[in-house]
Amino acid sequence: MDDRLKGFKKAMDTHTFRHVPFTEEKKARMKRGMERAEENDLFVQGHILQLLLAERTGHELIQLLRARGLKRFLEEEGFLYATLHQYEKNRWIESIWRDGVKSYRMTSTGRKLLEKQLKKKKRVFSLKEILDGGFHE
Numbered sequence: 117m118d119d120r121l122k123g124f125k126k127a128m129d130t131h132t133f134r135h136v137p138f139t140e141e142k143k144a145r146m147k148r149g150m151e152r153a154e155e156n157d158l159f160v161q162g163h164i165l166q167l168l169l170a171e172r173t174g175h176e177l178i179q180l181l182r183a184r185g186l187k188r189f190l191e192e193e194g195f196l197y198a199t200l201h202q203y204e205k206n207r208w209i210e211s212i213w214r215d216g217v218k219s220y221r222m223t224s225t226g227r228k229l230l231e232k233q234l235k236k237k238k239r240v241f242s243l244k245e246i247l248d249g250g251f252h253e
């Protein structure tokens with residue numbers, strides 16, 4: 117069983133919901149939901165990293181992500197900045213200040229991560245396809 121499910125089951129057993137049955141069906145549904153959330157995060161991550169092959173501001177990223185149809189960015193601009201901050205902590209991207217404007221670009225670690233994601237897609241993408249937004253799930 118996934119560690120997150122074990123922790124969740126333990127919390128349920130010891131707290132308010134200890135009388136609710138935790139069936140195998142419920143476990144399976146929760147696991148599928150968590151896997152979908154992770155896939156969604158990887159999908160967004162791939163798009164952000166692709167766009168940061170070139171240096172871009174947060175505003176430019178939001179516009180380009182919206183143009184790609186990523187609805188998460190339609191109303192939640194703060195989500196992008198929280199994500200960028202996390203990517204900086206992971207050293208996938210770095211930020212640069214120029215003339216009072218903050219821009220972001222991918223690091224070599226971020227490039228390796230993007231290459232790994234692209235290999236998982238079992239399709240080889242040209243650099244032009246990536247720059248033009250050809251990488252889609």
